[in-house]
Amino acid sequence: MDLSAFLKNRVTLARVFGALLTLYVLLEWVFRARGLATFVAVVLVVVGAVLAFRMLRRGLRHSLWRLRNRLIVTWMFVGVVPILLILALAVVGTWIVAGQVAFYLVSSELDRRAESLADPMRILAQARPADRATALAPMGSFLAARMPGLQIVVSGDQTLRYPSTSAIPAPQAGWTDYTGWIAKDGVYYSAAVVKTGGTTVMALAPITPDVLEKTILGIGKLNLAAFEDEIPVNGAGTVPPAYNGWTWLDFRFTWLNSIPFRDWTNPEAGRTALLQITTRPSAVLGAVFSNGIEFGQVALLAFGALAATLLCVWLGSIVIGLSLTRSITGAVHRLYEGTLQIAKGDFSGRIPVKGNDQLADLGRSFNNMTAQLEQLVSIAREKERLESEVEIACEVQTQLFPHSPPAMRTIELVGLCHPARMVSGDYYDYLRLPDGNLAMAIGDVAGKGISAALLMAAIQSIVRTQLAAGMPLAAAAGNGHGGTRFSTSSLVAQLNRQLFANTAPEKYATFFFGAYDEQSRILTYTNAGHVQPLLLCKGEVKPLEVTGTVVGAFPAIRYEEQSVEIHSNDLLIAYTDGITEPENAYGEEFGSERLAETALLYQNREPKEIVAKIMEAVRQWSTAPELPDDMTLVIARGLA
Numbered sequence: 103m104d105l106s107a108f109l110k111n112r113v114t115l116a117r118v119f120g121a122l123l124t125l126y127v128l129l130e131w132v133f134r135a136r137g138l139a140t141f142v143a144v145v146l147v148v149v150g151a152v153l154a155f156r157m158l159r160r161g162l163r164h165s166l167w168r169l170r171n172r173l174i175v176t177w178m179f180v181g182v183v184p185i186l187l188i189l190a191l192a193v194v195g196t197w198i199v200a201g202q203v204a205f206y207l208v209s210s211e212l213d214r215r216a217e218s219l220a221d222p223m224r225i226l227a228q229a230r231p232a233d234r235a236t237a238l239a240p241m242g243s244f245l246a247a248r249m250p251g252l253q254i255v256v257s258g259d260q261t262l263r264y265p266s267t268s269a270i271p272a273p274q275a276g277w278t279d280y281t282g283w284i285a286k287d288g289v290y291y292s293a294a295v296v297k298t299g300g301t302t303v304m305a306l307a308p309i310t311p312d313v314l315e316k317t318i319l320g321i322g323k324l325n326l327a328a329f330e331d332e333i334p335v336n337g338a339g340t341v342p343p344a345y346n347g348w349t350w351l352d353f354r355f356t357w358l359n360s361i362p363f364r365d366w367t368n369p370e371a372g373r374t375a376l377l378q379i380t381t382r383p384s385a386v387l388g389a390v391f392s393n394g395i396e397f398g399q400v401a402l403l404a405f406g407a408l409a410a411t412l413l414c415v416w417l418g419s420i421v422i423g424l425s426l427t428r429s430i431t432g433a434v435h436r437l438y439e440g441t442l443q444i445a446k447g448d449f450s451g452r453i454p455v456k457g458n459d460q461l462a463d464l465g466r467s468f469n470n471m472t473a474q475l476e477q478l479v480s481i482a483r484e485k486e487r488l489e490s491e492v493e494i495a496c497e498v499q500t501q502l503f504p505h506s507p508p509a510m511r512t513i514e515l516v517g518l519c520h521p522a523r524m525v526s527g528d529y530y531d532y533l534r535l536p537d538g539n540l541a542m543a544i545g546d547v548a549g550k551g552i553s554a555a556l557l558m559a560a561i562q563s564i565v566r567t568q569l570a571a572g573m574p575l576a577a578a579a580g581n582g583h584g585g586t587r588f589s590t591s592s593l594v595a596q597l598n599r600q601l602f603a604n605t606a607p608e609k610y611a612t613f614f615f616g617a618y619d620e621q622s623r624i625l626t627y628t629n630a631g632h633v634q635p636l637l638l639c640k641g642e643v644k645p646l647e648v649t650g651t652v653v654g655a656f657p658a659i660r661y662e663e664q665s666v667e668i669h670s671n672d673l674l675i676a677y678t679d680g681i682t683e684p685e686n687a688y689g690e691e692f693g694s695e696r697l698a699e700t701a702l703l704y705q706n707r708e709p710k711e712i713v714a715k716i717m718e719a720v721r722q723w724s725t726a727p728e729l730p731d732d733m734t735l736v737i738a739r740g741l742a
Contacts, residue, residue: 115153122146173427181419185412193353200386201357204321204379207389209361211317212292212309213282219245219294219305220281223254227298231260238264249292249307258301273304276369283309283363283375290326290363290375315339321389322381326361345384356380437468444472496524502562508534510741512623513668515542516709517736520680520717520729527554528678528734529561529611533569540618541569544736545653546632546678547611557601557609557654564597565615590615590628591663594653598630598661601654610654614646614676618668623740625674628663633682636698637666638673638705643698673712674738675701680731681716684724692723709737 126146129139222241226234234256242264246252256262257272277295284293284306291306307313314324323339344352360374436453443451451472455465507515517530527547535541545561547554594615601609614635616627629635631652634645650661668674677697684692697716704715713735720733 115149115156119146119149119153122149173430177423177427181416181423185416196383197355197357200381200383201355201379202359203390204318204381204386205357205359205377207318207386208314208321208324208377208379209359212361215249215307215313216281216283216292216294219249219292219307220296223294223296223303223305224298226254226256227296227301227303235260235262238262245305245307250312251308251310252305253307254303254305256301256303258299270304270306273302274367274369277302277304278369280364280369283361284366285363285373285375286366318389320385322379322385325378325380327376327378341380342382342385344382352382352384354380354382433462433465436465440468440472444475493524496521502559503530504532507532508540510534510540510618510620512620512741513540513618513738514709514741515540515736515738516713517544518713518717518734520733522680522729522732523550525552525555526732526734527551527558528680528732529558530676530734530736531562531565532736533566535569535617539620541616542618542676542736542738543613543615544632544635544676544678544734545611545613546680546732546734548609550732553609557605557611560601560605561597561611561613561653564600565593568593568596589663590617590626591649591661594628594630594650594661595659598653598659599657602657605654607655610652612678613653618738623668624665625668626663626665628661630661633677633679634694635674635676636694636701637668638675638698638701639669640672641702643702645694668738668740670740670742671705672740673701673705676736676738678732678734680729680733681720681735684720684726684730686723687725692720696723709739712737 122142122145126139126142129135129142222245226237226241229237238254238256242252242254245254246264252264253268253270254262254264255268255270255272261272263270273295277297279297280293280295282293284291286306290309292309293307294305296303309326314326317324320342321339322341341354344354346352357379359377361377362372363375365371365373440451440453452469453465455462455469503519504517507517515532517532519526519528519530521528527550529545529547530543532540532542543565545558547557547561594613597613601611612632613630614627614632615630616625618625627635627646628650629646629648630650631648634648637644637646644666646666647664649664651659653659675697682692682694682697686692696719700716700719701712704712707715716735717733724730
């Protein structure tokens, strides 16, 4: 056994954890090596966390293997967790809403207290100096009756104070009109500052615990302090008792919020104080609905009744859920036992079916499935036999295609066929004639699969038989050269007659046949309805004409033939429609123009490389997961 296999089988995470724990105990309690023990402790924690996670995951996998346990866990997430979340939302919502309402009530009352000083101070500021001195005392006495500890200072042309014993200094020059809170010498004040011309009038009423307690009677305990430094106003008021002793429903909570104020010594800089309110929902409701109606009692009773109703519904849902769970798990267990019988090869077993619900229909479907499995197995075996025969046909067809092009002096060829299925209906062939010249052919049989492959084999057999038997010779005319050549039109006409006579009427094929004269470099061809081959000559693309209709469809068809000269470095591209018809994501075909552009791009490469580049371009263009049609390509290049 090698080292890696030994470590994999023997060294487990649990053993590593045990060894680290033992090492830590020895270092900590025996050797007293605290530094090393600390490092081992850190590694021990990491290994322990990984081990705990693995054990938890393994335990969950084991416990959740049974469907019943999975349904119970699902019910917990569906039935229990939402209720807990709703309860949490209700508690948090009550805390936020009640706290914010309590803060609004207290802060609004304190703001009104400061605003009540603004109008009297404005009257004093706008009065004549003589009238101001006369009105200060009675106005101050009136306001002090409602706001104990009130102090007023008038500065400008004259300095006046109320009460006369007040030691409050004149406001600093930076003060502008202001209504709100002012902190001075560690005390908060409700304040109003009015500035008219060169006269500044300021009123300060201290915010004491007694003032806070009387702000909103019964709201709860109020505390006030600044952020930056401690200016506390503590112990104002008391938290009322829970309504009817329902502490679980009328719970006690604390709410914090900020209140802006200004400092006496720095009037231009704003500061912030914290107002802390400790209260209960019933106290807030009582303060809001202060018209004698015990709304808090009604709300709490309604909430309790709703909670009791929900509890009853929840318990009923548990009973119904357990019953449905039993029915589901029972049906699944019976299906599981049935699958075990099928795994053993026993297709005669049937599971009991009860009821008319979907689970019962599933059981009936399972029984029908077991009855059909044996038939499906036999069909699968027959399919395997057919696939093996198709593989044999594919091997046979592969042998029909030419394995290597003939060695010619003035031209070189290469051909390739990619079937859309295992066998192809496309046909290409080239061979050297007895006189040293070259014959080449390409065709596309209508349809796909075995029938198209059989017709392709018949075409190859007929063509090769005619070439071996010798076709009528026709004198080369109009090209300036002497000699003889095969009559391509006669060969194609004979092929058409034989296919029509020996195949079904719906079987036909497109066919291109050419005979190349090595001496004159002339290619004589007949195109029977096939896509036009392309001749690339000096950067120009010349499609070869179609000289007749398809073969095998009509008994008596006359075919014509054309001739073209293939010079050095000219490129002849013969192909089937599987090259040009594949579409991209927008429904655009690859087309003969893109085929010509690709060939021109790689015209100076070897013919095999040109074929590979064209095939690659077609596959990249098409978005289909498999070939829509057979792809066949034959390329001939003129040599120097």
